[in-house]
Amino acid sequence: MSYFYNVNTKTQIIASLIKLDTPTATAVGGRFGLSGTVNGSASIVSNRLRLVAGSSYYIEASAIMYNPNASGSIVYGVYDQTNSVYLHECTSALDPTTSNPNCQRYCTSALILDSDITTTMDVEIQIKSIVGSGWDLTVTADGIGIWDFVGYPSLRLLELPS
Amino acid sequence: MTYFKNAPALTTMIEVTLSSAQTASQGDFVLFDTIRATGSHGVSVNSSTGELSLDPNKYYRIQASIDVSRSSTTSSWRFAWVDSGGNEISAADGGYDAQWDYHTASNNAGVPNATYVAMYQPTNLPATPIRLKATTLAAASSILPSTALIIIEAS
Numbered sequence: 001m002s003y004f005y006n007v008n009t010k011t012q013i014i015a016s017l018i019k020l021d022t023p024t025a026t027a028v029g030g031r032f033g034l035s036g037t038v039n040g041s042a043s044i045v046s047n048r049l050r051l052v053a054g055s056s057y058y059i060e061a062s063a064i065m066y067n068p069n070a071s072g073s074i075v076y077g078v079y080d081q082t083n084s085v086y087l088h089e090c091t092s093a094l095d096p097t098t099s100n101p102n103c104q105r106y107c108t109s110a111l112i113l114d115s116d117i118t119t120t121m122d123v124e125i126q127i128k129s130i131v132g133s134g135w136d137l138t139v140t141a142d143g144i145g146i147w148d149f150v151g152y153p154s155l156r157l158l159e160l161p162s
Numbered sequence: 163m164t165y166f167k168n169a170p171a172l173t174t175m176i177e178v179t180l181s182s183a184q185t186a187s188q189g190d191f192v193l194f195d196t197i198r199a200t201g202s203h204g205v206s207v208n209s210s211t212g213e214l215s216l217d218p219n220k221y222y223r224i225q226a227s228i229d230v231s232r233s234s235t236t237s238s239w240r241f242a243w244v245d246s247g248g249n250e251i252s253a254a255d256g257g258y259d260a261q262w263d264y265h266t267a268s269n270n271a272g273v274p275n276a277t278y279v280a281m282y283q284p285t286n287l288p289a290t291p292i293r294l295k296a297t298t299l300a301a302a303s304s305i306l307p308s309t310a311l312i313i314i315e316a317s
Binding site: 012 | 174
């Protein structure tokens with residue numbers, strides 16, 4: 001008699017969806033708050049993601065910000081606090097009426113390989129520069145500034161064990 | 163009786179980027195030239211043609227994040243995936259465009275929200291090679307190095 005079985009294939013990726021909250025300061029160096037459940041081996045420590053060797057990680061974060069003056073820009077990015085270097089950065093995208101020539105990607109992201117991590121690596125979503133005044137980065141359950149939205153801005157973390 | 167066997171899908175994450183800004187106009191392709199990956203994979207790029215070759219026997223989820231500096235501040239842009247014949251890959255076949263539309267403050271009726279990302283996630287095996295084409299872009303604009311692909315490949 002021959003037996004046949006069905007094969008269920010499952011990806012090895014471990015995914016986490018983390019709330020990206022109000023930054024510690026509306027200033028250069030301010031880091032966005034992180035809260036929620038991290039699946040896998042990473043953890044949240046002082047609003048930073050602590051990544052552990054033995055896996056590779058893909059991080060992407062979409063911050064939200066409001067400027068009642070409809071001008072200026074904020075550059076934020078994935079910052080490697082362990083090695084003091086930005087892994088990637090992006091600029092806030094203002095209303096399509098803007099005369100700013102840049103139309104940036106909607107999020108900042110970075111692929112961190114297992115080989116990039118010695119033992120652990122702490123990364124954060126950090127403000128690199130601010131142009132303009134009046135910025136409101138306070139995220140509430142109702143939205144930000146005059147904008148209402150459903151749900152919070154988020155950071156997505158994908159872990160792939162080596 | 164039915165037997166099930168759980169088997170891990172061998173998975174690789176691949177990042178594809180530009181090493182420097184690319185001057186581009188409508189009809190041009192994004193010329194990616196740099197690959198980093200978590201392990202061995204079946205993806206390659208041709209930095210002269212913009213072709214992204216995929217392993218025809220594997221499964222893919224590709225997300226392109228667009229970062230453009232427009233040569234005209236009143237212009238719009240749109241990027242879409244095309245197949246080897248130059249035909250745009252439709253949503254029915256797993257292709258989704260990225261679009262950013264300029265509008266004035268007083269005339270914004272019917273203007274769509276920006277999407278910023280172009281996805282390619284075929285239900286079955288992929289078309290290959292594919293290219294990311296600027297279907298709308300002001301002449302001599304710049305595609306900036308922050309433009310990137312994140313690819314999840316599974317066998």
